[in-house]
Amino acid sequence: MSELASIDATLTAARPRAVAALLRYFRDLDTAEEAVQEASLKALKTWPQKGPPRDPAAWLIFVGKNVAIDAARRQKKQQPLPDEEALSDLGDAEGALAERIDDGHYRDDILRLLFICCPPDLPATQQIALALRIVCGLSVKEIARAFLASEAAMEQRITRAKRRIAQANVPFEAPGAPERAQRLAAVAAMIYLIFNEGYAASGGEAHVRAPLCEEAIRLARLLLRLFPAEPEIMALTALLLLQHARTPARLDADGEIVLLEEQDRRLWNAGMIAEGLALVDKAMRHRRPGPYQVQAAIAALHARARRPQDTDWSGIEGLYAMLERMQPSPVITLNRAVAVSKVKGPESALAMIEPLARQLSGYFYYFGVKGGLLMQLGRNAEARVAFDRAIALANTAAEAAHIRRHLDRLIADSGADNSAAAAR
Amino acid sequence: MLYAMLCYHSEDIVCSWTKEEDDAVLARLGVVQEKLAKAGKLGPVVRLMPTTAATTLRKDGEPPLVIDGPFAETKEQLLGFYLVECATLEEALDIAKELGRANPGGAYEIRPVSLYNPGKAAP
Numbered sequence: 434m435s436e437l438a439s440i441d442a443t444l445t446a447a448r449p450r451a452v453a454a455l456l457r458y459f460r461d462l463d464t465a466e467e468a469v470q471e472a473s474l475k476a477l478k479t480w481p482q483k484g485p486p487r488d489p490a491a492w493l494i495f496v497g498k499n500v501a502i503d504a505a506r507r508q509k510k511q512q513p514l515p516d517e518e519a520l521s522d523l524g525d526a527e528g529a530l531a532e533r534i535d536d537g538h539y540r541d542d543i544l545r546l547l548f549i550c551c552p553p554d555l556p557a558t559q560q561i562a563l564a565l566r567i568v569c570g571l572s573v574k575e576i577a578r579a580f581l582a583s584e585a586a587m588e589q590r591i592t593r594a595k596r597r598i599a600q601a602n603v604p605f606e607a608p609g610a611p612e613r614a615q616r617l618a619a620v621a622a623m624i625y626l627i628f629n630e631g632y633a634a635s636g637g638e639a640h641v642r643a644p645l646c647e648e649a650i651r652l653a654r655l656l657l658r659l660f661p662a663e664p665e666i667m668a669l670t671a672l673l674l675l676q677h678a679r680t681p682a683r684l685d686a687d688g689e690i691v692l693l694e695e696q697d698r699r700l701w702n703a704g705m706i707a708e709g710l711a712l713v714d715k716a717m718r719h720r721r722p723g724p725y726q727v728q729a730a731i732a733a734l735h736a737r738a739r740r741p742q743d744t745d746w747s748g749i750e751g752l753y754a755m756l757e758r759m760q761p762s763p764v765i766t767l768n769r770a771v772a773v774s775k776v777k778g779p780e781s782a783l784a785m786i787e788p789l790a791r792q793l794s795g796y797f798y799y800f801g802v803k804g805g806l807l808m809q810l811g812r813n814a815e816a817r818v819a820f821d822r823a824i825a826l827a828n829t830a831a832e833a834a835h836i837r838r839h840l841d842r843l844i845a846d847s848g849a850d851n852s853a854a855a856a857r
Numbered sequence: 858m859l860y861a862m863l864c865y866h867s868e869d870i871v872c873s874w875t876k877e878e879d880d881a882v883l884a885r886l887g888v889v890q891e892k893l894a895k896a897g898k899l900g901p902v903v904r905l906m907p908t909t910a911a912t913t914l915r916k917d918g919e920p921p922l923v924i925d926g927p928f929a930e931t932k933e934q935l936l937g938f939y940l941v942e943c944a945t946l947e948e949a950l951d952i953a954k955e956l957g958r959a960n961p962g963g964a965y966e967i968r969p970v971s972l973y974n975p976g977k978a979a980p
Contacts, residue, residue, distance in 0.1 A: 446869030661926030711910045711969040714946045
């Protein structure tokens with residue numbers, strides 16, 4: 434790793450703590466962000482000569498704070514500062530060391546920073562864009578690329594989202610235990626959204642969106658370091674690692690989706706799987722099951738199977754049943770049905786998913802699974818109807834292509850049937 | 858005399874290495890390790906998982922206390938280590954507790970190993 438890349442990695446890692454501390458100090462997100470930005474630029478100039486400081490985040494906080502105060506003073510000379518109240522802590526600014534604003538609070542500071550990025554009324558894509566911009570420090574250009582959007586559109590989206598959260602008024606006092614747990618849950622969900630945004634991509638998009646998965650893993654690790662005793666955060670980190678481990682095997686050379694059962698398992702990232710399994714193990718010890726633990730346990734059972742036929746489907750079925758009880762949802766039932774089809778056969782699975790038809794009438798996977806089950810039962814005409822519907826609902830070209838391959842197989846089969854009949 | 862060489866680095870930086878960067882570092886280290894191995898000087902080489910995978914057993918009280926996360930005190934020093942094959946973290950903790958009864962005080966940090974090369978140095 435070059436020196437510059439190493440400084441860059443250090444700055445990226447230190448950023449959440451620095452922005453979070455300065456946000457509490459200045460009580461204004463833009464000021465905090467700009468301060469860290471300026472301090473980072475100074476770091477890029479001075480660290481190569483003097484070497485990086487022992488505590489990079491404290492350095493960024495200290496330098497960022499001084500830079501922002503200087504800027505405010507300069508502005509004050511030109512025009513009276515209207516937001517005096519926001520800067521009321523400035524009295525002790527000169528003497529205060531970074532450690533003082535930071536000490537003992539940084540855990541809740543970073544949680545708050547993550548939490549303000551995910552108010553429930555903000556659309557998921559905006560939450561993700563905000564977190565990537567503010568917490569991870571990705572440039573608008575990088576975020577726009579990951580969302581396949583124009584830079585101007587993304588800039589506008591982020592500005593609008595920021596305006597929304599500025600009005601949210603998240604209190605700056607240390608949160609109580611229930612509030613902290615609530616924030617943690619919201620932040621965990623947002624991190625999972627970031628991951629899925631990257632993971633759901635396929636084909637040509639997969640390459641540009643992989644960084645979203647990596648950022649999500651980075652944030653999950655950060656959260657786990659802040660809250661090391663939370664089994665759900667251990668499990669979230671594990672879940673992301675176990676899923677991301679499969680990335681090298683998920684698409685074939687033509688960018689087409691390779692189903693889990695058909696993946697070349699030698700391509701799975703063994704290091705990530707080992708770490709994911711260790712974290713699942715660690716979480717289970719707490720005997721406080723939660724949705725992320727169940728999902729991570731499912732991913733762990735897949736990861737442990739050396740060959741698809743070694744998969745513990747009845748274990749997976751049981752875990753989906755547990756997840757269904759924790760968070761009832763037709764999508765989870767659909768997933769459970771896939772496991773049921775492996776354990777009890779396609780007939781039972783089909784019976785399970787038929788009642789979901791109305792709720793999942795616009796869901797690509799529903800018709801993909803249904804078509805697959807019908808095909809296994811030899812009900813090819815019905816399977817074809819389901820697959821046609823799936824193609825119409827496909828979100829990406831790779832999804833559509835995948836279903837089309839099933840259809841081709843059906844048509845080829847029926848062609849073979851016809852010719853067999855003709856020969857008879 | 859056998860010497861242990863304990864590896865310290867910024868986890869943030871090492872965790873942010875791309876697979877290519879990681880492979881390149883391992884390849885460079887591999888060259889040095891091979892030279893040492895040929896000379897019969899290389900014992901076990903171990904790479905540990907990130908500290909987020911760590912669990913710590915404080916054994917200065919009864920019962921000993923299991924804490925999630927790495928050993929974070931500064932008043933105690935690293936004095937030795939074990940490598941133990943365990944099926945689960947629970948088994949590793951049981952072994953650590955048994956060791957702790959034999960030698961109370963201080964702590965054991967239990968960290969899964971991600972890379973292990975047994976080596977063979979002639980002591």
